[in-house]
Structures are given as structure tokens and as C-alpha cells.
Amino acid sequence: MSESPLLSVSKLKVHFPVRGGVFMRQIGAVRAVDDVSFHIGPGETLGLVGESGCGKSTLGKAVVRLLTPTEGSIRFGGREISELSQGTIRPLRREFQMIFQDPMESLDPRMSVRSILEEPYVIHGLGNRAERHQWSDELLDRVGLPKSAAERYPFEFSGGQRQRIGIARALALKPKLIICDEPVSALDVSIQSQILNLLVELQRDFGLSYLFIAHDLSVVKHISDRVAVMYLGKIVETAPAETIYRDPRHAYTKALISAIPATDPKHKREKILLEGDVPSPIDPPAGSAFGHRMSHPRYDETVGMDLSLREIAPGHEVAADPCCVSEEDWKILQKRGTEVSA
Amino acid sequence: MSGETKPLLEVDKLISSFETERGLLRAVDQVSFSVSAGKTVGIVGESGCGKSVTAMSLIRLLPQPAGKILGGHVHFKGKDLVRASDAEIHRIRGGDIGMIFQEPMSALNPVHRIGRQVSEVFRIHKKMSKKDAWDAATEMLQLVRIPAPEKRMTDYPHQLSGGMRQRIVIALALACRPSLVIADEPTTALDVTVQAQILDLMARLQDEMHMSIILITHDLGVIAETCDEVVVMYAGRVVERAGTEELFENPLHAYTRGLLASIPTLDTPSKSLLNTIPGMVAALGEHTHGCRFCQRMGRITSRGTRERPGFSEVSPGHWVETCPHCYHPSA
Structure with missing residues (x-):
């Protein structure tokens, strides 16, 4: 990528301590996010997919520093933000915002929509009363809500409308990046498409970048430029959206895509049924996590091996894991590994 | 109806309502459909359309x-469940009709071990010894492919x-070898790879046990994968009903078309x-006149929307609510 990325995350780790015993000493760690690297360019959408417990929401929260990362670097607009204190990061928060799955939980039920929308301006000391009033009207208009909505309270709105309020609030400070954490998964399909369209239009109009986190692959594919697939705290494959669905290389990505119910009863996909469930991120397997789930014969080789992402084709990276890629791909990945170390 | 064998379940103009502070709300408004032996019928619609209430009404x-x-x-098998005695319903529920719920x-x-909960079904319905x-019960766990069933029982x-857990619930539903299973959003709370496992399991058990399934879901993908027939509900009514391939290929009601195009x-x-359907999912009301989808589209005052549209079979097995605005015979 010629342009410098807006957000660049490198070797990020978020571990939560597990305490136990009489003195509540740390006896282990939940490796929610384990050595994750990615970048997002201006105006770009990176989709992040994975099943529950894979660490995708934790990753989203760490990126906007709602959680403090254990290790690694987060560069936003060229500035390292992973170690800034909450005080020094506040002015920067104007530039990155977050939208949540259930806006009912993120909107204060006792505040009118007007005060919800004006709050960011108040916190950052922007505008006078009249200006804030005008800006909040504009925000409502931009997300397709009537002006009369301003004087009402969150409970008076349907799920889709509440999500519009959540989006309006995220837009208030004209951010460059919005982290969308499952923004449409609680909505009915006809409402879901309204919100997806709104997000696409806003991106076009304001040149926003999105980190779009979801478990629904069809939705992610629809809205993203590139997609990263996460499994047990690690990104196992990343590629342009079209490529990852047409030509997935990692065994987990293949299984995930095959599991999407086809919307054409005449062309059902061949299913790759996985055994078991996503393993626990507490004490994950030492080698390839997915190889372990599949009881792959080459699992033992992967213990202690560098399984990080390597480029298999331009813009298409996959974990260098002999359990999870084809024989030919494994040869290419091995060669890439020696090129890098040479 | 043609001269085929009688369907296992026939629902005919079912009406259910709720007493609320706002008056009587009709959640299910003259719903009719049927389920043949060994077939899967999907009921699809958005939240509040009455699909779950329909399922609940079937088994009271x-x-x-x-x-x-x-x-x-x-x-159901020659008996009208609406008028059956409580004792009869108790016997049928969990006996000849099994149920699987979302969560x-x-x-x-x-607070009870798995083994106790599954074996309870046999003790109650089959009067078996402990x-x-x-x-x-251990055998049931094996049937739903739970590894090490003896261990899981405790x-x-x-x-x-x-x-x-969802496999256990399926084991409970199937314990008495029911001829009909009602599954309300059985995979909605699950991850997509686990959903695929559960749907595969249900299809295999259906083959083995020759049962019929009513599958309630909001997910048209799940419908396309698993159902023989589809019932599309909107605001308490069935707006369209057809074989799955026919419905996806040739949707005739504006709401069905809108839904298919929004995914x-x-x-x-x-x-x-993406295509969108303007407005919001209709709130249930007491009024039962007019076309509910026209109301969503803001066509309240125009002529022809005041009366409730008819529901007719426009081609063999393909039923649709024939509102002059929402019914589009294939061009």
C-alpha cells in the first residue's frame, strides 16, 4: 500500500490474568488477543470475522484503548497510542469512535436524544448552545431520523432507529475511524440492510475508515474491502473481500465459508463440518490451535513453530501452518519464510 | 386440496391474541398451513410477526x-389440539410432538444433572423404572452424537x-420418538460452524426417525438449506406459502421479494x-382489516387497502395474499 495506513497494529497482545488459590495469585492468562498485526488505510473497511470467543471484540476495544493492551503497538495517524494514559488520549478520541451491537445498552436511557448527541461536543468543549443544537439536528438528518427525534428518549425508538442514534453520536466529532462491533446482528433483515446502506453512504461522503467486526460472513463480505479471519486470538488469514470468499487458503476459513447457509435452495454449498467447539483461550494448545481441533497428524511439528502470517499471493496472507494449508501452499509459505530470514 | 394422503398437521385459520393494557392484540391472525409426514416446513418472518406465537399456539x-x-x-392425527383436554395436550407435548427452543x-x-433431565422424559411419558x-437417556445422548455420553450424563x-447443550435439548425433544418436532430458532444463538453441525444432525435424525419438523427462523439461508416448504409471515398473517425452490425462484408477494432482496x-x-423495505416491522394491533404490508409502505388511504386481501392458491401449492398492491403475478 502506497498510502500510509491510518491505523496500524503490530504484534498486539491482550491477556487477562486468571487468578486462583488462597492468595489470588495469577495462575494463568486468557490470551484473548495474541500477537495480532493488521492495518487499515484511509477510507478503507477491514472486516474482522470469527466465532464467539475468538477475541474479535476484545481486539476492537483494545484498538480504541477501551482496554489497555498487554504488549504490542497501535499507531493511529502515525502516532503511537498503545501506551498513552487515558488523560493524554482523550483529545485523540475525537478521531476514533465505536458503534456497538445493542445501542440500548450504550445509550443512556435518562438522556434525550438531543443531549446524547450534544454530549461529545460538551465533553470536548466545542461550540455554543445554538451551534450544538444545529449540529445535532444535522446529525439526525444525516442518519435519516426526523428532527422531532431530538426531544425523545432512547426507549421510544425501535432497534434500527436506536442504531441510527448510535451512529449519529459516533459521527458527531467527525472521526476518521469507526469501530463497528456487530452493529447489525441484533436487527431484522429488512432493517439490517437499511443500516448497512447507511454505513456505506457515510463512508463515501466522509471518507471514513471502518473496522467492521461481525460473525456474519455475508454481511462482512458485503461491506468490507479486506477481511481478516480470527481464530482463538490470532488472525489466520487476510485478503481482499472477494478473494477470501473465492479462494480461501486456510482450513478454518474454508470451513467457515462452507458453513454459511446458501440463500439459493438449488445450489447448496458442500459443508465442511468441524468437530467440536472453539477451544478455550485459557491455556491454548502450544502449536497450531486449529490443527489441534482437527487432530491433524502434523500438529506435533507446529509446536514451537513460527505460525505468523505470510504472503501467499499479492495482498493475501495466510498463517504459515502446515496443518491448515494445502501441500503446495505450504511449500510457498516455507520459501517466503526463508526469504524473510535471509 | 388434492387427493393426497392427509397431512400430519393441518392448521386452519388459527387466531391467537394477547390481552394487554392497549387492548386485545392479535398476534396470530387466521394462519393456515399444513405439514406432511417426514417433511420440514419453515416459518420465516421478522421479529413480532407472530411466528413463535403460532408455534406456541399449536401446542397450547x-x-x-x-x-x-x-x-x-x-x-394433528385426527385430533383438534385447540379443543383437546389439558390431559391430552400434556400427553402429546413432549410425547408425540417434541419442542426445541432457541436458548x-x-x-x-x-441445578439438575443432564442424566436426570433426559431420563425424566422416559419416566414421565414411558413410565420406565429409574x-x-x-x-x-444414555442412548439418546449417543443418538445426538455427544461424545462420551456416559460421562456427560453426570x-x-x-x-x-x-x-x-443444544444437542441435549434435541435429545429431550426426540426422546419419545415424536412424529412432529417444533424447533423455534434452534440455531440462532450458535456460531455458524456449530449451526452447520446442528442442522446436519437434525436432518440425519429426521431421516432415521421419519419425523416432520416445523422450523421457525428469521434466517432465509437456514430455510433454503433445510426446508421443503416455507410459510412467510408478516404482522400475524401468512402472506405467502410455497415449496422452498418455488418461493426463492418465484416470490409473488412484495414482502417476500423485499426480504429476499435485503440479504x-x-x-x-x-x-x-442493498434493497431495503422502508419503515419498520409492523406493530401488532387490534385492527384486522386492510393489507398490513400496504400499511408499512404508507399506502393506507388508497382504495383496495381497507379490506383484508384474500389468500389464494395461485399455482399448485403456491399460496399468496392477493392484495392488489403487494401481489405481483410473475411478469
């Missing part, structure tokens, strides 16, 4: 005292993953604008 599980069945018939955690009792019921629900699929170009 409406919340009491607010919910009431006001009219219609549910014929397995709420269908299982958290030992026989335990053995039968676990508590919280010790199992979501997918495993992003892997083939829609990225970042293209």
Missing part, C-alpha cells in the same frame, strides 16, 4: 393468562458448550446498496 403453550386462542383448528440454557434446569430410563448444563449474499457486489 401461550403465556397464561394473557394469551388465548380465539379461533381456528389445529388438526438451550433456558430449556435446561441448571434404571431403564437412565439407560434410555454433568451439569453449565459444563457443556452451547452446541452440546447480502456472497454474490452481491461489495458495498453496493
Whole structure:
């Protein structure tokens, strides 16, 4: 990528301590996010997919520093933000915002929509009363809500409308990046498409970048430029959206895509049924996590091996894991590994 | 109706409503459909369309005292379940009709071991001894492909993953070898790879046990994968009903078309604008006149929308609500 990325995350780790015993000493760690690297360019959408417990929401929260990362670097607009204190990061928060799955939980039920929308301006000391009033009207208009909505309270709105309020609030400070954490998964399909369209239009109009986190692959594919697939705290494959669905290389990505119910009863996909469930991120397997789930014969080789992402084709990276890629791909990945170390 | 064998279940103009502060709300408004032996019928619609209330009404599980069945018939094996005695319904529920609900955690009792909960079904419905019921329960766990069933029998629900819990609920539903299973959003709370496992399991068990399934879901993809026939509901009514392939290929009602066009699929170009249905999902009301979908589209005053549209079979097996605005015969 010629342009410098807006957000660049490198070797990020978020571990939560597990305490136990009489003195509540740390006896282990939940490796929610384990050595994750990615970048997002201006105006770009990176989709992040994975099943529950894979660490995708934790990753989203760490990126906007709602959680403090254990290790690694987060560069936003060229500035390292992973170690800034909450005080020094506040002015920067104007530039990155977050939208949540259930806006009912993120909107204060006792505040009118007007005060919800004006709050960011108040916190950052922007505008006078009249200006804030005008800006909040504009925000409502931009997300397709009537002006009369301003004087009402969150409970008076349907799920889709509440999500519009959540989006309006995220837009208030004209951010460059919005982290969308499952923004449409609680909505009915006809409402879901309204919100997806709104997000696409806003991106076009304001040149926003999105980190779009979801478990629904069809939705992610629809809205993203590139997609990263996460499994047990690690990104196992990343590629342009079209490529990852047409030509997935990692065994987990293949299984995930095959599991999407086809919307054409005449062309059902061949299913790759996985055994078991996503393993626990507490004490994950030492080698390839997915190889372990599949009881792959080459699992033992992967213990202690560098399984990080390597480029298999331009813009298409996959974990260098002999359990999870084809024989030919494994040869290419091995060669890439020696090129890098040479 | 043609001269085929009588369907296993026939729902005829079923009406259910809820007593609320705002008056009587009709959640199910003259719903009719039928389920043939060994077939899967999907009921699809958005939240509040009445699909779950329909399912609850079939087995008379409406919340009491607010919910009431006001009219219609549910014929199951020659018996009208709407008019059956409580004792008869008790015998049928969990016996000849099994049920699977969305959230397995709420269908299982958290303080009892799995073994006790599954064997209870055999003790109640089959009057088995404790030992026989335990053995039968272990066999059920094996049937739903739970690894190491003997060991799992002594676990508590919280010790199992979501997918495993849903298998237990399926085991409960199938324990008495029912001829009909009602599954309300059985995979909605599960991850997509686990969903695929559960749907595969249900299809295999259906083959083995020759049962019929009513599958309630909001997910048209799940419908396309698993159902023989589809019932599309909107605001308490059936707006369209057809064989699955026919419905996806040749949807005739504006609402069905709108729904199908709003889902992003892997083939829609990225970042293209999706079709949307304006407005919100209709709130249930007491009025039962007019076309509900016209009301959503803001066509309230125009002529022809005041009367309730008819529901007719426009081609063999393809039924649609024939509102002059919403019914589009294939061009």
C-alpha cells in the first residue's frame, strides 16, 4: 500500500490474568488477543470475522484503548497510542469512535436524544448552545431520523432507529475511524440492510475508515474491502473481500465459508463440518490451535513453530501452518519464510 | 386440496391474541398451513410477526393468562389440539410432538444433572423404572452424537458448550420418538460452524426417525438449506406459502421479494446498496382489516387497502395474499 495506513497494529497482545488459590495469585492468562498485526488505510473497511470467543471484540476495544493492551503497538495517524494514559488520549478520541451491537445498552436511557448527541461536543468543549443544537439536528438528518427525534428518549425508538442514534453520536466529532462491533446482528433483515446502506453512504461522503467486526460472513463480505479471519486470538488469514470468499487458503476459513447457509435452495454449498467447539483461550494448545481441533497428524511439528502470517499471493496472507494449508501452499509459505530470514 | 394422503398437521385459520393494557392484540391472525409426514416446513418472518406465537399456539403453550386462542383448528392425527383436554395436550407435548427452543440454557434446569433431565422424559411419558430410563437417556445422548455420553450424563448444563447443550435439548425433544418436532430458532444463538453441525444432525435424525419438523427462523439461508416448504409471515398473517425452490425462484408477494432482496449474499457486489423495505416491522394491533404490508409502505388511504386481501392458491401449492398492491403475478 502506497498510502500510509491510518491505523496500524503490530504484534498486539491482550491477556487477562486468571487468578486462583488462597492468595489470588495469577495462575494463568486468557490470551484473548495474541500477537495480532493488521492495518487499515484511509477510507478503507477491514472486516474482522470469527466465532464467539475468538477475541474479535476484545481486539476492537483494545484498538480504541477501551482496554489497555498487554504488549504490542497501535499507531493511529502515525502516532503511537498503545501506551498513552487515558488523560493524554482523550483529545485523540475525537478521531476514533465505536458503534456497538445493542445501542440500548450504550445509550443512556435518562438522556434525550438531543443531549446524547450534544454530549461529545460538551465533553470536548466545542461550540455554543445554538451551534450544538444545529449540529445535532444535522446529525439526525444525516442518519435519516426526523428532527422531532431530538426531544425523545432512547426507549421510544425501535432497534434500527436506536442504531441510527448510535451512529449519529459516533459521527458527531467527525472521526476518521469507526469501530463497528456487530452493529447489525441484533436487527431484522429488512432493517439490517437499511443500516448497512447507511454505513456505506457515510463512508463515501466522509471518507471514513471502518473496522467492521461481525460473525456474519455475508454481511462482512458485503461491506468490507479486506477481511481478516480470527481464530482463538490470532488472525489466520487476510485478503481482499472477494478473494477470501473465492479462494480461501486456510482450513478454518474454508470451513467457515462452507458453513454459511446458501440463500439459493438449488445450489447448496458442500459443508465442511468441524468437530467440536472453539477451544478455550485459557491455556491454548502450544502449536497450531486449529490443527489441534482437527487432530491433524502434523500438529506435533507446529509446536514451537513460527505460525505468523505470510504472503501467499499479492495482498493475501495466510498463517504459515502446515496443518491448515494445502501441500503446495505450504511449500510457498516455507520459501517466503526463508526469504524473510535471509 | 388434492387427493393426497392427509397431512400430519393441518392448521386452519388459527387466531391467537394477547390481552394487554392497549387492548386485545392479535398476534396470530387466521394462519393456515399444513405439514406432511417426514417433511420440514419453515416459518420465516421478522421479529413480532407472530411466528413463535403460532408455534406456541399449536401446542397450547401461550403465556397464561394473557394469551388465548380465539379461533381456528389445529388438526394433528385426527385430533383438534385447540379443543383437546389439558390431559391430552400434556400427553402429546413432549410425547408425540417434541419442542426445541432457541436458548438451550433456558430449556435446561441448571441445578439438575443432564442424566436426570433426559431420563425424566422416559419416566414421565414411558413410565420406565429409574434404571431403564437412565439407560434410555444414555442412548439418546449417543443418538445426538455427544461424545462420551456416559460421562456427560453426570454433568451439569453449565459444563457443556452451547452446541452440546443444544444437542441435549434435541435429545429431550426426540426422546419419545415424536412424529412432529417444533424447533423455534434452534440455531440462532450458535456460531455458524456449530449451526452447520446442528442442522446436519437434525436432518440425519429426521431421516432415521421419519419425523416432520416445523422450523421457525428469521434466517432465509437456514430455510433454503433445510426446508421443503416455507410459510412467510408478516404482522400475524401468512402472506405467502410455497415449496422452498418455488418461493426463492418465484416470490409473488412484495414482502417476500423485499426480504429476499435485503440479504447480502456472497454474490452481491461489495458495498453496493442493498434493497431495503422502508419503515419498520409492523406493530401488532387490534385492527384486522386492510393489507398490513400496504400499511408499512404508507399506502393506507388508497382504495383496495381497507379490506383484508384474500389468500389464494395461485399455482399448485403456491399460496399468496392477493392484495392488489403487494401481489405481483410473475411478469
